[in-house]
Amino acid sequence: MTSQKQIKLSHGELEFSAVEQGEGPVVLLLHGFPDTLNTWSEQLEVLATAGYRTVAVATRGYESSSQPADGDFSSEALAGDVIAWIEQLSGGPVHLVGHDWGASIAYSVAMAAPERLLSLTTMSVPHAGRFLAEIPQFPKQMRLSWYILFFQVPGVAEYVIRRKDFAFLKWLWRTWSPGWAFSEQDFEQVAEAFRCPEVVESALGYYRGAVGLDSLPWRKSYDSQKPWPIDVPTLGLTGKNEGCIAADVFSAMMREDDFPRGLKVVQVPDAGHFPHRERPEFVNALILDWLGEHDIS
16 A cells, blocks of 8 residues: 655646545545645545545645736636646546535536546535526525625635634534534644635635626626536535535536536535535545446446
8 A cells, every 4th residue: 555645736837735645547636615635634545545546636826836926716727727737647537526616626627628537526516607607596505605705805805714813714614514523633734724825815716716797697798508518427426414505506506418428416414515524434435436437447
């Protein structure tokens, strides 16, 4: 069994920290918000033991070396990072796993370069195009997603996140995963990352890049008929007790028509927004089954 090792990936002038373990087909793991690559601690060894080269990466802006000079956190830029990593790791195709913002990035990669992927596993965020297009149809979800608009307020959002040593982020964890008894050490890893210069601004940059005026359904430039095919076999996981994007909303926005090569949606019992952290054995079994179905024979 190989041990974990620290590696560096790059895209242009940006450099990204990563943790790698195992040998075999590549499984690339993308974290979300507010989180770090340490979110995959319960997956790395399990997937490596099963015969995969498993790589968890700190995404754009979550460390000093990956701060973009132009402040670009668009979906195109974030997907471009991942495609560059795939080229460095193997040239593809790889299995891609994403949670929260990592899931959103994963959908963008699948739309931009489906030939680079063997399979897709997404957690806690449904098809990103559907979410922006259809959220007004779900009043409950509009209420749950209040923070997205709050994050658009410059200066104020940064202040609230930083005050009392990131108490707001800890409150989000408790609200989004109400049954999860996470440890102080788990959260401290996140707080440590967010203490680094510019990381708070960068994390908010994801939301500010995604929710521009032209992305809103009531704008004339918005195309409600835009197709969003994900031409990669996709496993979508959501916690049954999800407090961020409700499980029924997730399931409603994951439609087979958008996934021509296959879609499986599972609601993880006794889990909230972080199912891979809260129910690792349950989630790991689902992921391994999905990877096994879509390995190159």
